[in-house]
Amino acid sequence: MNDTRSDKITEHLRAPVDADLLARLHRRLEDDAAEAGLLDIAFTTVDSPVGELLLVATPRGLVRVAFANENHEQVLETLAHKVSPRILRAPKRLDVVAHELDEYFTGHRRSFDLDLDLSLSRxxxxxxxxxxxxxxxxxxxxxxxxxxxxxxxxxxxxxxxxxxxxxxxxxxxxxxxxxxxxxxxxxxxxxxxxxxxxxxxxx
CATH class of the missing domain: 1.10.10.10 (Winged helix-like DNA-binding domain superfamily/Winged helix DNA-binding domain)
Incomplete structure (x- = not known):
């Protein structure tokens, strides 16, 4: 490979990544994984008056809500062992959960109407x-x-x-x-x- 071509490749790799493109690709990945039945654990994070919360759902429902002090990465690693390693950040599946939590924190909701997966407790x-x-x-x-x-x-x-x-x-x-x-x-x-x-x- 000549130096000119090598320089062009290096310059291309250093170019800023299009954030919108990455977001669209990730949403497509979410949709494809869900459609193929490969999305066993979806997660996202939301801000709240009690700090950043990790929200995690299986196809059965919300399975985990974790505070920042619990170490979100450790929580996800534990779920990978206990439930499934097929985990993906997929906010869409948790939109309803995030919305109801927002209503709760702003004083507009007193109870939750969510599907829950209680399989982590016995x-x-x-x-x-x-x-x-x-x-x-x-x-x-x-x-x-x-x-x-x-x-x-x-x-x-x-x-x-x-x-x-x-x-x-x-x-x-x-x-x-x-x-x-x-x-x-x-x-x-x-x-x-x-x-x-x-x-x-x-x-």
Missing amino acids: GFRQLVQRHLPEIDYGTTRSYRDVAELVGNPQAVRAVGTACATNPLPIVVPCHRVLRTDGTLGGYIGGLAAKTTLLELEAA
């Missing part, structure tokens, strides 16, 4: 998480209250574990569950995020 933990949406917006319940709600009054500590391991925080409102003494207790997104959510709903 047994008693999933049972608790299925009941958490029964706690009304702007109210709180204790671990003991929730244990009674699911029919096992002695399982107070197990309720705490179910809340702490909830893969769908905010949408499945574990932030509305407090310790029996009324203190906040732990939260997967951190106590500052839990406080923000409770204050948002109280307003």
